[in-house]
Amino acid sequence: MTRPILAEDHIHPAIRQAISERNADIVREVQGANAGNDVVVVGMALNPFPKKARKALDAISAPYKYLEYGSYLSQWRRRNALKMWTGWQTFPMVFVKGTLVGGAGELQRLIDSGEFARMIASGAGAANDKA
Numbered sequence: 001m002t003r004p005i006l007a008e009d010h011i012h013p014a015i016r017q018a019i020s021e022r023n024a025d026i027v028r029e030v031q032g033a034n035a036g037n038d039v040v041v042v043g044m045a046l047n048p049f050p051k052k053a054r055k056a057l058d059a060i061s062a063p064y065k066y067l068e069y070g071s072y073l074s075q076w077r078r079r080n081a082l083k084m085w086t087g088w089q090t091f092p093m094v095f096v097k098g099t100l101v102g103g104a105g106e107l108q109r110l111i112d113s114g115e116f117a118r119m120i121a122s123g124a125g126a127a128n129d130k131a
Contacts, residue, residue, distance in 0.1 A: 023081035039064035045071040
């Protein structure tokens with residue numbers, strides 16, 4: 001699967017640095033959480049779907065790291081950086097072993113099918129921090 005991304009040679013040199021630095025801290029924070037945790041849930045306040053994802057993980061006693069960025073009206077510009085980075089337009093964003101698996105519905109389907117357990121069991125595990 002490839003998704004269209006504007007080629008760097010189609011971005012004027014005068015704005016390349018501004019684009020690369022805009023809200024890069026939030027992306028680095030999520031990347032860091034992925035490096036240190038098998039499961040990361042990225043959400044926002046007042047949205048019921050991050051809570052559903054966390055409840056699904058709690059139901060199977062799966063440890064996870066939860067990162068929350070604002071609510072519907074706050075921090076939306078920062079959250080846009082995550083949407084552009086992942087290509088996923090809604091919250092939560094659920095990562096398993098550093099791989100974006102989707103949102104709450106996709107996570108539940110992985111759990112129900114047994115794929116989630118297989119993903120967790122494969123490879124070296126990271127230290128988990130359930131927040």
